[in-house]
Amino acid sequence: KARTQIGGNIQAAWEALREEAMGCKRCHLWKPATQTVFGEGPVDARLMFVGEQPGDQEDLAGKPFVGPAGQMFDRALAQAGVDRSTVYVTNSVKHFKFEPRGKRRIHSKPDAGEIDACRWWIEQETALVKPQVTVALGATAARSLLGRTVTISRERGQAIALPSGGEGWITVHPSYLLRIPDRAKAEDEYARFVEDLRTAAARLG
Ligand code: URA
Numbered sequence: 001k002a003r004t005q006i007g008g009n010i011q012a013a014w015e016a017l018r019e020e021a022m023g024c025k026r027c028h029l030w031k032p033a034t035q036t037v038f039g040e041g042p043v044d045a046r047l048m049f050v051g052e053q054p055g056d057q058e059d060l061a062g063k064p065f066v067g068p069a070g071q072m073f074d075r076a077l078a079q080a081g082v083d084r085s086t087v088y089v090t091n092s093v094k095h096f097k098f099e100p101r102g103k104r105r106i107h108s109k110p111d112a113g114e115i116d117a118c119r120w121w122i123e124q125e126t127a128l129v130k131p132q133v134t135v136a137l138g139a140t141a142a143r144s145l146l147g148r149t150v151t152i153s154r155e156r157g158q159a160i161a162l163p164s165g166g167e168g169w170i171t172v173h174p175s176y177l178l179r180i181p182d183r184a185k186a187e188d189e190y191a192r193f194v195e196d197l198r199t200a201a202a203r204l205g
Contacts, residue, residue: 007044014043014128017121021094027117029095029110034059039090039125046204048088048131049073050122050141052173056105059096064089065174072174073137076190080197088129092144093118115144126164134166135200138173156196159203167203171196 018038024030037054040063057067065073077084092115098105110118122144126134136142142150145168146160152170160168172193180186 010043010128014125017124017128021121024094024121026120027095027114029093029097029114032098033095035062036094037062037064037091037096038094038121039088040064041084041088041090041129042086043088043129045086045088045129046132047082047086047201048090048126048129048134049137050134050145051089051091051137052140053091053093053110054096055107055175056096056098059105064091068178069173069175072177076174076194076197079194080201082197082201088125088131090122090125092122092141094121110140112143115140119144119147123164126166131166133200133203134162134168135197136168136170138171138176141173142168142170157199169196169200169203171200 021036021038024036030036037058051065051069054064055067055069058064058070064070074084077087093110096105097108097110097114099108100106134145136145136150139150139152142152142155145162145164147163150170152172155170160170162168172189174193177186177190177193180189
């Protein structure tokens with residue numbers, strides 16, 4: 001897409017949207033979290049990735065996918081031949097949900113109500129960026145994008161028409177790869193994840 005006057009307006013609209021999201025109180029998760037973690041990347045990106053929610057490090061940094069799952073994601077993207085600086089990366093839920101345990105904050109899964117409350121933001125991001133291909137990283141992202149419960153193993157590896165327009169691809173969440181105890185299985189699953197990213201990127205032509 002050419003960087004035209006329209007492109008400039010989209011950038012300004014995205015910045016206004018991000019600013020608005022900083023004060024989001026659509027659900028209760030804003031209160032214990034440090035800050036809203038909004039999407040990141042060029043507004044004219046053709047490829048968008050959607051995660052679950054920020055983790056501990058993302059909550060502190062204010063940026064998506066910078067912690068351990070983010071490092072796994074970065075490595076897989078690079079291996080798939082995708083330059084992260086050219087893609088838009090966001091989350092289904094924009095505040096970190098956690099249980100305090102001593103000094104630590106333990107990730108807890110967003111529920112359907114929280115995903116639904118936050119969907120408004122991702123709809124706005126999608127309407128501005130208009131990605132040709134959107135990759136859902138894990139079941140929460142798939143649920144957010146499709147508005148229904150998704151079984152990853154059943155819907156992985158095929159193009160799915162998104163209600164918002166564009167094409168959707170479903171794969172696992174990178175933090176799933178970090179939790180596989182068996183080394184050989186972890187390597188297989190990682191390779192499959194890289195292939196999913198490569199396939200989705202190849203749809204751009
Ligand atoms: N996991 C996610 O789903 N998103 C992030 O930004 C970080 C970890």
